[in-house]
Amino acid sequence: MRNFDIIVVGGGHAGIEASIAATQMGCSVGLVTMDKNAIGRMSCNPAIGGSAKGHLVHEVDALGGFMGVIADKTGIQFRILNKSKGPAVWAGRCQSDRKLYSQEAVHLTSSFSNLEVIEDSILGILEENKSVTGVKTQSGKEFKCKAIIICSGTFLNGLMHTGLSSEKGGRFGEKPATGLTESLINMGFISGRLKTGTPPRLKKDSINWEILEKQNGDENPKPFSLRTDKNQFPFLPQISCYITYTDRVVHSILEKGFDKSPMFTGLIEGVGPRYCPSIEDKIVRFSEKERHQLFLEPEGLDSDQIYLNGFSTSLPAEIQAEAIQKIKGLENVEMVRAGYAVEYDYFPPYQVDLSLETKLITGLYFAGQINGTSGYEEAAGQGIVAGINAALKIQKRPEFILKRSESYIGVLIDDLVSKSTKEPYRMFTSRAEHRLLLRQDNVDRRLLKYGYEFGLISKELYNEMKERESFISIGKELLSQTKILPNQINQLLESKNLSEIENAETIDKLAKRPGLSLKEILILVDQKESMVYNNLIDKNELLEQLEVEIKYEGYIKRQEDLVIKTEKLEEMLIPLNFNYNNLKTISTEGREKLSKIRPHSIGQATRISGVTPSDISVLLVYLKS
């Protein structure tokens, strides 16, 4: 019988991060996947990042994960979204070459000596006294291990629907994983069913590109990863996406297929995501809308397939084919593969702790879609946290829990555990109450220390961040001391229709004015002798970060105060075995929810719906026993 420290089940975005983090922390890892070449395969759209998801990629990167590295290497279009908004919501997004992304992931996972990729499927978990001891596989093998991380994606009892016909499988052309759900249920876990969908794939040559609206990438693309060599980036030639729209004619064709829709006929039981509805859902729920926007996204540089983003559907294939030909630019389109919906098992995430270890079985971790999330980035964020925690547990070190106030990953996991999702959970910036503090520009200052602590980030990278950190604090100090005289700046102010100054003012104060950039002011500083000028002027990226912190200081300060205010409650830990039945004086609903979710801290308890402020007060006074 083979022996591993950790078995990772599934080679998707969560599985990749979990296994690499754990092996780098010194654990022997067996990564079990049904298909060695399917590691890192993108089931849905060929893109990484986006609003809030881009933040997650940066965070995974700062912790020492690899999603950003792979995305940078295989990206064929890079854009920063929300550039016209404030810095907290700027978000990177890239189109990826689907094939290359997976190849890169396969290559990466094969390059660690203590990480073995095993082609097999897990049938069951072996445990003794509520503690994992190993796994049993489809091919009849057993592996001994100290921890198991399940990253099963959409594969647990996966069922794909197109029209009224359904087929077992987790992804097009791939078998489902059976047996594992049942094994977990036998151990006492509760499962649920979710649904997600994909759009049809189109043949590239059959599209009339000339008449379509083009969407280019940024002129100066920025990589996700701190480890990406900026001189080589971007690594691949860059492409464009295209935009088109449905119309009433398309809608009416689709409506013909509603009686054969697995969604509307009740064939699909799983709950789908509201933020990513199928096209038939959009037509029904927003019937007043004349058209819906669609994106034509290339699947790769040498791929002849196009992903029709926005047209996810499970209607019968012939209806799909008929409808898309009425879309502008797709008059003669050839549908390579029909869209389908996939249903899969998940385990409502109140069953895991903030470390992603299950509450029921010691050493068993869940990460990714099994916890009810959707999206590669959400999966990767959980994967790395689960990988780190499994390794820490084996090494008998304290668990690693990210705070809501320091990361989106912290928000993600806390939301999952405290609120337990009923639809596929996607990250949005609005989910983070401390959004102004969780920016892409300060991700290194927020999280690199953890990656470094766990040996996932090099000393060199860490020191560079320390330098940037001190640059910013020294810069702030300098700018608050250096004054600009009226005669130095009034001309500039006048030209911008801003009110002129009467007395000398410090640079940081001036930089707070809307419409005035830090760089513009710095140029006015007496250049020859000025330490300020020499220190700051040519460091563009750092200057940008400095400017953000100065310009929005008031707002940032308010959020920081809020964090400090709530911190005390976050730090008041509740023992995992706390018996809520002892609390005679709290509400029934409060007791029920608290017993089920078993919050980690008082702060977390306050976020559970149904737990009242007076329940919290009672809990507080009882806790110190």
Place this chain on the structure above:
Amino acid sequence: MNFEDDIIVALATPAGIGAISVIRVSGTGSISAVGKIFNGKHDLLRCSTHTIHYGKIFDENKEMIDDVLISIFKKPNSYTGEESVEISTHGSSLIVQKIIQTLLKENIRLAEPGEFTKRAFLNGRIDLAQAEAVADLINSRTEASFRGARNQLDGLLSKKVEGLRNKLVTASSLIELELDFAEEDLEFVSKNEVIKLIDEIIFEIDQLLETYKFGKILRDGVNVAIVGKPNVGKSSLLNYILKESRAIVSHIPGTTRDVIREEVSIDGVLFRLFDTAGIRNSYDEIEKEGVSRSQQAVKDADIVIFLNDITEKFSMDLYNKLLQLTTKDRILIVLNKIDLNFTETFSGDIKISALSGAGISELFNLLKEKAASNNSYSEKTAIISSVRHYDALLNARKQLKNARRSIENKMSGEFISTDLRSAEDSLGEIIGIVSSDDILNSIFAKFCIGK
């Protein structure tokens, strides 16, 4: 910032009328904050812990509110384990309200229910046995507030605030939509729309804030000062109303040196009656004190019954003095002693006899009308009656103004949203809802999202 730096205040004794009321202030800087509104023999900051000091408390306009006893507790020897002050005032919810309102302006906030106990616990001041007892207490308080919440007033208020909060969620979702769904094919509403929505909410909050005075009357009652020259029958009137003799009725002027206070309920509205000693000048030390108290009673009164002897001349002097202390619309001119022979030389609002009781029921009707006349609220109006709600609404209003300013300064949505969310939290405090999911739910319900 530590939570201790957040100074909290609340009434520590049961609400309502007792001989004294105790206001508790806790947190680092409590002593200096109370010191700012207190005037006594000693500088509070220099006093040692567990000492008691007599002095006066003034409001922000330097007007005296009450004379009080201040107890000083230095860290860690207090109930909460923090620097604390306890203010013992005369037992009047009016005085308590005023002092708390004044303290709120000193960067102190109202304590949440159970917050003193929470701090005591957090600071390790109470052990489990004590904690259990307090926990029961907190619970019983919850039950009481639960019962309270069932009454019609609170029900209306919750509904109203929930409506406001829903509007605010809509405003937030319009802002968030642009942030999280910029890539979608959506028509984003102009910021003017959001401003319009914000202004609507502010307008409604202002209306609610205005009801506070009336709400207070419903809860605390109407203060009525009875003023008149000696021997016009003030005490007789009071006695008649009370149907029991407690104030000293006497023909010797000035015997009612102190302000006598009684409470009666007339058709469900509580009237608090102050029989004053008169507000004329006096050189007698004791009487001087009585006069000053009377003046205060007039200032605090919602209605002043200006009692005149119909058999004598109208006391123009006194009337003029009253006008310096209160406004004309608050004064009710009542002509007494119609049981005697008189020739009417001047007119008033009503004629009565405090001896026979003639005209008294008409007087009651007038009082009721007058109490409500400034604010014409029907039973269908939501009314603010608690300082906590008032404070939360003020906070929400402030945040909404901030949000408006952020929009005007062309700040990006995430900054506007920070302000809107604070406002939402403040409103949520009133009805006990805190949830950021509402915004996303609102977005998904109203907009077709799905790239």
